[in-house]
Amino acid sequence: MTISSLIDTPSELTDSVSTKTAIVLMTRIRLARNLAGHAFPGWAKPAQRVESFALCRAAVAATPQMKRSVDVAIADITELERQILVERHLISRELSGAKAGAGVIISKDQAFSVMMNEEDHLRIQVLRAGFNLKRAWSSINDLDSALEDNLDFAFSPTLGYLTACPTNLGTGMRASAMMHLPALVISNQMEKIVRAVNQLGMVVRGLFGEGSDASGSIFQISNQTTLGESEAEIIKRLGSVLQSIVEHELNARGKLLEADASKLFDKVGRAFGILQNSHLLSSSEAMNLLSLIRLGVDLGSFPEARRAMIDRLFIEAQPGHLQHAQKGEFDPGQRDVIRATRLRSEFADFVRPDFDLKNKTKS
Amino acid sequence: MANPLKCDLCPKPATVHLTQIVNSKVHKVDLCEACAQAKGVTDPSGFSLSDLLLKASLNPESSVGGLRCERCGFTQSDFKKHGRFGCPICYETFRGVVEPMLETMHNGTAHTGKIPHRAIERKSFYDRVARLELDLAEAIKSERYEDAARTRDEINQVKQAFNQHVAL
Numbered sequence: 001m002t003i004s005s006l007i008d009t010p011s012e013l014t015d016s017v018s019t020k021t022a023i024v025l026m027t028r029i030r031l032a033r034n035l036a037g038h039a040f041p042g043w044a045k046p047a048q049r050v051e052s053f054a055l056c057r058a059a060v061a062a063t064p065q066m067k068r069s070v071d072v073a074i075a076d077i078t079e080l081e082r083q084i085l086v087e088r089h090l091i092s093r094e095l096s097g098a099k100a101g102a103g104v105i106i107s108k109d110q111a112f113s114v115m116m117n118e119e120d121h122l123r124i125q126v127l128r129a130g131f132n133l134k135r136a137w138s139s140i141n142d143l144d145s146a147l148e149d150n151l152d153f154a155f156s157p158t159l160g161y162l163t164a165c166p167t168n169l170g171t172g173m174r175a176s177a178m179m180h181l182p183a184l185v186i187s188n189q190m191e192k193i194v195r196a197v198n199q200l201g202m203v204v205r206g207l208f209g210e211g212s213d214a215s216g217s218i219f220q221i222s223n224q225t226t227l228g229e230s231e232a233e234i235i236k237r238l239g240s241v242l243q244s245i246v247e248h249e250l251n252a253r254g255k256l257l258e259a260d261a262s263k264l265f266d267k268v269g270r271a272f273g274i275l276q277n278s279h280l281l282s283s284s285e286a287m288n289l290l291s292l293i294r295l296g297v298d299l300g301s302f303p304e305a306r307r308a309m310i311d312r313l314f315i316e317a318q319p320g321h322l323q324h325a326q327k328g329e330f331d332p333g334q335r336d337v338i339r340a341t342r343l344r345s346e347f348a349d350f351v352r353p354d355f356d357l358k359n360k361t362k363s
Numbered sequence: 364m365a366n367p368l369k370c371d372l373c374p375k376p377a378t379v380h381l382t383q384i385v386n387s388k389v390h391k392v393d394l395c396e397a398c399a400q401a402k403g404v405t406d407p408s409g410f411s412l413s414d415l416l417l418k419a420s421l422n423p424e425s426s427v428g429g430l431r432c433e434r435c436g437f438t439q440s441d442f443k444k445h446g447r448f449g450c451p452i453c454y455e456t457f458r459g460v461v462e463p464m465l466e467t468m469h470n471g472t473a474h475t476g477k478i479p480h481r482a483i484e485r486k487s488f489y490d491r492v493a494r495l496e497l498d499l500a501e502a503i504k505s506e507r508y509e510d511a512a513r514t515r516d517e518i519n520q521v522k523q524a525f526n527q528h529v530a531l
Contacts, residue, residue, distance in 0.1 A: 034451060036451055036482075036486070037450075037451070038450065038451075039435045039449055039450040040447065040448060040449060040450055040451075042445065042447050043435060043437060043441075043445075043447070043448075043449035043450065119447070141477070144477075145481075148479045148481055148482050149481060151482070152482050152485065152486060153479050153482050154451035155478070155479055155482065155483065156454060156474070157474070157478075158472075158473050158474060159454060159461075159474055160474030160476060161474075161479075162451040162454055164447040164448055165446065165447050165448075166448070166461055166464060166465070166468060167468055169465070169469070169474075170469065170474045170475075170476060171474070171476035171477065173476070201470060225468070225469040225470040226469065227465060227468075227469035227470070227471060227472065227473075227474060228469050228470040228471015228472060228473065228474075228475065229470050229471060229475060229476070230475045230476040230477075231476050231477060233475075
């Protein structure tokens with residue numbers, strides 16, 4: 001399989017229609033693992049990096065989860081292909097800029113990806129649509145155990161899995177959820193939420209992780225600490241934080257509707273109008289408009305089945321995907337034209353919003 | 364300390380001072396204008412103070428001498444520079460540096476999660492065979508042939524037992 005085939009193949013992230021994805025778009029868990037007796041990738045000499053990469057690559061490719069996978073060295077793919085993988089959350093920005101002796105293996109359904117020689121020898125990741133921490137843990141645990149059969153992981157009975165950065169010691173696990181929180185953003189409550197979540201030992205980031213902005217009102221919430229608690233305890237604690245954020249978002253939506261429904265409908269309706277008619281759209285404006293349409297779906301103004309299309313557009317309106325679809329490289333100005341054209345055509349036959357919500361049963 | 368506070372991330376004087384309580388522990392960061400901007404402190408939605416705090420706490424104040432990892436050559440000043448270690452053995456070499464950091468960094472100081480049992484068994488098997496092979500070589504060298512024969516049998520037994528166990 002090749003990188004471009006990933007875009008046209010149904011994937012966990014872009015083809016889920018379940019109502020469970022309404023507020024929590026996806027759940028993700030990653031495990032950091034290293035090989036005993038090998039220098040960490042950031043410190044290893046080039047020849048050592050090549051050696052640990054080869055060891056990991058053979059072991060990962062041999063797991064049943066990675067049958068018919070995409071298996072590439074970063075050095076062998078183009079800048080644009082790397083960007084596409086970042087936009088699909090399959091590799092990190094850090095890996096996309098990696099030196100020789102680094103790569104990624106991605107499962108056919110794009111649910112699993114294993115980065116090799118990023119900060120650690122292995123960064124094992126699983127993505128699941130919706131709020132699905134337990135299922136995500138059980139599938140990543142299986143993959144990790146399968147790898148353990150063939151690889152000697154660096155492990156200490158007291159410090160747990162040994163990682164290049166001490167902030168990942170212990171379980172080496174970062175569990176996160178990508179959440180769509182438009183009502184909390186509109187009602188200016190995000191700052192308060194971020195503060196409260198931080199105090200509970202969890203971190204809030206933008207859509208593409210560390211240092212990225214939160215356009216489209218999409219946030220990633222994850223555990224901060226990895227040592228001192230078991231995986232199950234961390235997941236349980238994160239799960240209850242996520243649950244309470246979901247409740248806050250639902251409350252905020254209720255309040256917005258109660259206080260001034262026309263104001264909210266106006267935002268959704270205008271977003272619809274712009275998406276159908278604009279000729280220039282920046283990535284961040286497109287994200288914010290799509291976010292409002294998605295909120296419209298949740299409120300019942302658009303049919304439920306349209307949510308999957310919005311979620312796909314969140315990814316496909318990103319610069320890498322747009323340029324790939326147009327088979328060329330374009331400067332940001334040209335991309336804004338291409339993006340607007342694409343969205344106009346996607347929304348040309350989109351059902352008109354129905355704001356008469358009283359007739360509908362609240363979900 | 365009569366000096367004005369320095370930025371935690373660079374040598375410039377600090378003008379932005381933040382205090383936050385995470386897991387009922389008080390954390391303080393002092394930053395200069397430029398670092399505060401760069402780290403997005405001014406943007407409440409995209410900013411995680413705890414992230415920054417962790418990175419700041421990676422600079423251990425106490426210098427435990429110029430330690431150097433025998434396995435990979437990584438030194439304590441490398442750690443100050445990168446905030447990452449060189450190899451798994453570094454955690455033994457720099458134990459005195461790591462341990463004090465863990466308390467502020469994590470929710471505990473001892474691992475209670477998953478254990479790679481099979482990998483550990485495999486390692487103890489390798490170690491045991493390696494020790495026995497040394498014994499064997501030693502016995503042959505000093506012409507203790509009875510000991511050598513016994514050790515060789517033991518090696519075979521250990522290997523057989525391990526292979527059976529793995530096959531299960």
